[in-house]
Amino acid sequence: xxxxxxxxxxxxxxxxxxxxxxxxxxxxxxxxxxxxxxxxxxxxxxxxxxxxxxxxxxxxxxxxxxxxxxxxxxxxxxxxxxxxxxxxxxxxxxxxxxxxxxxxxxxxxxxxxxxxxxxxxxxxxxxxxxxxxxxxxxxxxxxxxxxxxxxxxxxxxxxxxxxxxxxxxxxxxxxxxxxxxxxxxxxxxxxxxxxxxxxxxxxxxxxxxxxxxxxxxxxxxxxxxxxxxxxxxxxxxxxxxxxxxxxxxxxxxxxxxxxxxxxxxxxxxxxxxxxxxxxxxxxxxxxxxxxxxxxxxxxxxxxxxxxxxxxxxxxxxxxxxxxxxxxxxxxxxxxxxxxxxxxxxxxxxxxxxxxxxxxxxxxxxxxxxxxxxxxxxxxxxxxxxxxxxxxxxxxxxxxxxxxxxxxxxxxxxxxxxxxxxxxxxxxxxx
Amino acid sequence: xxxxxxxxxxxxxxxxxxxxxxxxxxxxxxxxxxxxxxxxxxxxxxxxxxxxxxxxxxxxxxxxxxxxxxxxxxxxxxxxxxx
Numbered sequence: 040x041x042x043x044x045x046x047x048x049x050x051x052x053x054x055x056x057x058x059x060x061x062x063x064x065x066x067x068x069x070x071x072x073x074x075x076x077x078x079x080x081x082x083x084x085x086x087x088x089x090x091x092x093x094x095x096x097x098x099x100x101x102x103x104x105x106x107x108x109x110x111x112x113x114x115x116x117x118x119x120x121x122x123x124x125x126x127x128x129x130x131x132x133x134x135x136x137x138x139x140x141x142x143x144x145x146x147x148x149x150x151x152x153x154x155x156x157x158x159x160x161x162x163x164x165x166x167x168x169x170x171x172x173x174x175x176x177x178x179x180x181x182x183x184x185x186x187x188x189x190x191x192x193x194x195x196x197x198x199x200x201x202x203x204x205x206x207x208x209x210x211x212x213x214x215x216x217x218x219x220x221x222x223x224x225x226x227x228x229x230x231x232x233x234x235x236x237x238x239x240x241x242x243x244x245x246x247x248x249x250x251x252x253x254x255x256x257x258x259x260x261x262x263x264x265x266x267x268x269x270x271x272x273x274x275x276x277x278x279x280x281x282x283x284x285x286x287x288x289x290x291x292x293x294x295x296x297x298x299x300x301x302x303x304x305x306x307x308x309x310x311x312x313x314x315x316x317x318x319x320x321x322x323x324x325x326x327x328x329x330x331x332x333x334x335x336x337x338x339x340x341x342x343x344x345x346x347x348x349x350x351x352x353x354x355x356x357x358x359x360x361x362x363x364x365x366x367x368x369x370x371x372x373x374x375x376x377x378x379x380x381x382x383x384x385x386x387x388x389x390x391x392x393x394x395x396x397x398x399x400x401x402x403x404x405x406x407x408x409x410x411x412x413x414x415x416x417x418x419x420x421x422x423x424x425x426x427x428x429x430x431x432x433x434x435x436x437x438x439x440x441x442x443x444x445x446x447x448x449x450x451x452x453x454x455x456x457x458x459x460x461x462x463x464x465x466x467x468x469x
Numbered sequence: 470x471x472x473x474x475x476x477x478x479x480x481x482x483x484x485x486x487x488x489x490x491x492x493x494x495x496x497x498x499x500x501x502x503x504x505x506x507x508x509x510x511x512x513x514x515x516x517x518x519x520x521x522x523x524x525x526x527x528x529x530x531x532x533x534x535x536x537x538x539x540x541x542x543x544x545x546x547x548x549x550x551x552x
Contacts, residue, residue: 076519078490078540083518087488118538135539153520165501165513175517176537180489181496265511266501295520396515396523399508424522424533429515451522451533 041131041138041459046072046114048350049130049141051121051298052149054082055336056328056343058104060147063347063356065111072114074132074141076450080108080115082151083171084336087178104340116141123447124301125460138456145323145350148299148311149343152329154192154289155432158394158402159387160260162288166267170200170289177207184208187283189270191215191258192290194378198243200287201250211247212281215256215272217290218378223254226377233370259387261286273383290380292333293432297449299326308332316357317346325350335374338367385437394437395430397423402437411440424451476545491536491547492517492524503536504550526550 048064050057053075065071073080081088085101108115116132119139123131129142154169161167168176170192177183188209190201193216201211216223230237244252256274261267271280294310305312305320310332317325327346328339341364348357388394390403400420408414411421411434420434421427426449427442434440448457472487478498485494492514495503502511503524514524519538527548528534536547 076538078538086518153518154516156515156521163506163510163512165503165511168514169516172515172517176490176492176514179517179537180486180493182493266513393506393508396506396512396521399506399510424525425520428520 041140041456043140043142044072045142046070046144048072048145048147048347049074049143050147050149051075051130052082052151052328052330053077053080053115053117054084054149054151054328054339055104056151056330056339056346057082057147057149058108059340059343060149060325060327060347060350061113062104062107062111063344063353064145064147064351065113066351066353069351070114071111072116072141074116074119074121074130076120077117079117081105083175086175100336120450120452121298122450122452122456123460131456131459133450133452133456138453138459140459145325146302147317147343147346147350148302148304148319148324148326148330149328149339149346150295150298150330152292152294152333153428153432155291155293155436156288156429157290157384157387157436158392158433159258160389160392161262161267161270163393163396164261164263164267165265166263166284167261167286167288170197170287171292172289173285173287174200174203177204177209183285185210186285187212188285188287189213189215189258189272189281189283191217191256191270191272191286191288193217193380194289194291195240195243195374196289196292198240198247198252202243202246204287205247205250209285211250212283213256213272214247214250214252215258215274216252216254217257217381217384218254219381220254222377222379226373229373233366236370257384257387258286258288290384290436291378292329294330294333295428296330297426297428297445299330300445301447301449315361316349316354317342318349332371334367334371338364338371341367380436388437394433395420395423397421397425397430400430405434405438411435411438411442414440426450474541474543476541476543476547478547479549485541487541489541491526491528491534491539491541491545494541494545494547495524495526495536495549500549502549 047069311326325346327342345357388402398419473484515521524536
């Protein structure tokens with residue numbers, strides 16, 4: 040039998056947006072919980088900073104929010120994955136030990152984003168990881184000191200990742216940014232109105248001054264016998280091969296939309312549609328942070344606060360943050376334009392390159408079909424445990440295929456957990 | 470010095486800092502192959518945050534556990550699916 044809990048406000052996702060939402064919603068004796076799949080709160084960006092003293096040395100911003108969260112007496116259900124919606128107002132979740140039914144009056148979706156991985160020959164070799172992926176592994180304890188790492192893909196995250204890995208003792212052989220230099224220069228000039236971002240960028244560049252940063256550069260093949268030993272990059276009119284132990288490679292981020300889709304929240308341009316109060320098209324369900332469009336930690340914190348206040352009818356508090364949110368969104372627009380992915384990346388995968396890593400489905404096998412749905416039915420792509428989280432995102436970029444629907448469970452779950460999904464009104468044993 | 474936790478990876482005992490995930494323990498014994506793909510190819514962690522399932526291993530007899538999302542506890546038995 041599953042545990043039953045009821046919350047005034049339930050928040051899915053314990054990253055910056057979820058933490059901010061929880062802190063604002065936890066007032067006047069309301070029962071508020073954050074549910075998160077990860078072993079601890081903080082999301083990927085604040086991963087490994089659970090202890091306030093660690094956070095204080097690495098990020099004063101993280102430390103202050105984690106302290107607020109503790110003082111707000113929010114329940115944190117870590118290591119808990121939402122798998123289904125048995126009925127309106129109730130989510131079914133699973134931990135390593137048991138299942139639980141989480142009922143709520145108001146729900147705030149702050150499920151974050153994930154990296155976009157693009158297939159190229161050799162991308163399945165052990166040692167080829169996400170950019171944020173390798174950072175997460177290192178923050179979880181993976182020793183990286185003395186290892187040679189090439190960082191590739193796109194976005195400011197590459198600098199943040201390289202900085203973090205170097206800090207942990209890695210030798211960064213190259214940072215390969217796919218965006219062309221002139222676009223980045225324009226983006227940099229546009230930052231003059233945001234001194235904070237400019238300083239952050241300058242800080243990375245200063246600390247990484249001895250590391251080669253190539254623009255208009257991307258991986259075309261990873262090589263190695265059973266594990267990665269070198270990566271070949273396209274750089275200008277030439278290719279160059281770099282020997283390395285890890286390739287940390289991510290082409291930007293995409294919002295995680297499985298849960299909002301399951302809950303019938305309207306999507307708009309690849310993100311959850313929200314109104315001024317961060318409320319989705321479904322009454323009583325709010326969304327904040329990357330789920331509403333990838334915007335980074337500062338915007339996520341603002342959106343989280345607005346959602347948290349709005350969910351408990353403190354509209355006056357929420358409205359005070361509208362202007363800051365507007366500024367944040369303008370920055371995101373500039374970011375998207377600067378780091379837009381180039382067409383050449385669509386032809387990196389050869390006919391034999393696997394696109395679906397769970398079921399080993401190659402590009403050639405997929406290309407025989409005209410839509411995601413058809414390809415899925417015929418090849419099993421997207422039907423493995425990742426449920427298309429990796430290959431579906433890649434196929435969207437490669438073939439412009441859209442994934443329409445989602446079926447529960449939205450995450451692989453134990454049979455015992457799924458037994459909790461019963462037709463309405465039906466009790467066990469009757 | 471930080472507290473250490475001892476676990477077994479494919480029967481081999483290894484100590485990792487407390488709070489480390491099972492993925493860290495697997496890497497600590499020098500393994501890069503966590504599982505074998507449908508077509509027999511070696512695979513290791515990709516996303517580092519629990520969505521890709523490439524790092525799945527058997528933990529305490531339960532198959533298909535995500536090593537990047539599972540924190541090591543003393544005496545944990547981790548088995549990779551590969552050489």
